[in-house]
Amino acid sequence: MKDSKTVLLIVDRLDKGGLAHVLLTLACGLLARGHRVGLALLENSVAYPLPEAAWLRINEAERPSRRWRHAAFRREVTGFARQAISDFETEHGKADLIIAAGELAIRCVPPIHHPRIVFSSHSSQLQAAKMSGLIGQLRLGFKRLRRGWRLQRLLNGRHVHVVSDGLAKELTGSLKVRPASVHVIYNPFDIDAIREAARQSTPESLKRLRPFVIGIGLLTKNKHFSRLLEAFAASGVDGDLVLVGQGGDEEALWQLARAKGLDGRFEIVPFHHNHYALLAKASLLVVTSDSEGLSNVLCESLIVGVPALSTDCPHGPRDILGGIDERALVPLDRIDLLPERIHSLLDKPYDITDAMVERFSVDKVIDQYLALIDMLDE
Template identity: 35%
Template sequence: MNTARPKRIFFVINSLEGGGAERVFSTLIEHLSRRLSARIELVLLDRYPEKYAIPADVPRHQLDCGQRFGTSIRELVKLVRREKPDLLFSFLTRSNCAAVIAGTIARCPVVISERVHTTSHFGSGLGATVNKLIVRALYPRADRVVAASHGVADDLAANYAVPREKLAVIYNPMRHDDILARAAEPPPIPLPAETWLAIGRLKPNKNFPMLIEAFARSGVAGDLVILGEGPDREALTRLAAEHGVAARVHLPGHVENPYACLAAAAAYVSCSNAEGFPNALVEALIIGKPVAVTDCDSGPAEVLRGRTAPKVRHATEVEYGILVPTNDAGEMAAALRLLAQQDRRTHYAGLAARRARDFDLEQTLAAYQDLIEGAL
């Protein structure tokens, strides 16, 4: 009789407090826990309220690292040494770095998943330089590295010494049926008749100041609604007043069903400075919305062109939407004026769902399953 214990995989992340990466992580656990031959166990480095549900039958290990890098390494090493899992699978930079160190010490295979364009995400300055050096020292030691887009993979190979043979590009899992079902519900908040919709944390990387300036300069009809919460709320409110559009710019905060808001909107817009894989952009396409977004590193061009390409210098109509240079409010204003034309809006709305079919949940799950099973 075979009495060997089932193999165990520790899925490691900072927390499930909120965010696109955390949502993807929880989706993977939900589906892969029923598909993998090994047992998934959840490891949370930090103790925070959880926004995303994990199946009740998934064992969990709750640490209390308080967002501290050194504590995360120490506590994860202790846990891995004690529990002896067969594989570590991690999301987000701090978890990734801690997992690589813990796996190296405990001689446990490690698969890490990078969700952002690392160089753009860290930016510049002394702290950014230190973080980049840490990533460069640790990421190449992982057994496999999953990148959320080809642009993310190119950055890791070119700037962080990750061997190409270790890299795998797997797009985020998009739950089309769930998104469309929720999009059919009534919006959770009142929306203006003509809504330009943006979604994201109110923080510098999303560059909502550029969007507010572009909206004010565009002369288009309707209102700008930005769904999300964050530290830049007061500054954005002041900026809208300075540009004379305070009555037409709305910051309702986080909403439980952004898909219904997307369905009611005229178009989706984004001015991000960096993206790993732009979840909200693909969700807008699934719902059939025309889009105008910045051509930032690294996901938007892949989504709207179907490939990586040189950066645009002006508001540019591409295969599935409009790309705009980063940090250029004038060109975003031009893009808004293009989408104010009904024929352009109809054209891109008709193409949106066709492109969205390329981001299939089953395809993503199969890719993750093959990669993880191969690393065990």
């Protein structure tokens, strides 16, 4: 392989969320190592500064609100992606690697049969059953058949990347997709930059004068922060509970906090520029989701030296916390264990070693992405 590679990242959008952070970290890491990088955004939604050295194209077409227009919109996105690849290669030469990341990319880029494309999935296609009992399982089974058929049509015979072993098993097992190859590569984290940010003081971190447990993420049903709130109240521990995020469940969570007698001990802090400073002051991070692709916040928690506790949900938490401490994962059918686990991990937190976090370092992850080029050359 020549030293400098040409990499194009085709991504749905770069707004709030884990995928945007992952792709920008990857882009900046590749640029820092002297590679040529392009970004092609399938939707015009950007919430982060973009690297100035990266080649850039943004699709200006708006996603339609009417469902009957979605098929036409996806065709427009396919055309944009095809033109972006052509323009990028005209300026920088043939691409060594093209990563198509995100749900829209996975639906719209497969008609483009470029030999260097790897499709990148960062989230579960099935998640957990949304209803309990037989009806919930029947609906999940129907979803498995429908999603499986669609993904088989899109990804059979193509090269695929996923961010956890659990997602790989879901794709090839439950969904019966038969890719040409499947590669598990964790999300990249700039460990030194995160730790430096964690050492800073922010208005949000300076307010925390008492010990606290923290949860970070969108305040939506899938994240189930109500579980964390109920478990914290039942644990009997001292200190506060702080949630970092925003979303449609915010008012319901405030009402639940009042009902559980947590007045003065519960706070919701909106997403802000540097949540690492606040996370680093916490005694414990807790994730209570029904589904995670990998869970960036679990990785970030270990990086800044804060023990993490999570539901053992599909699919990423086990990749991160499995084998660290038996108390760190709670089965979804044993949510009743959460209060005791919170109490236990606050009383006797587990040790966090360098080996636990180095596997997520940006350099290690970039090496794995670049290794895909050798695979495509074979």
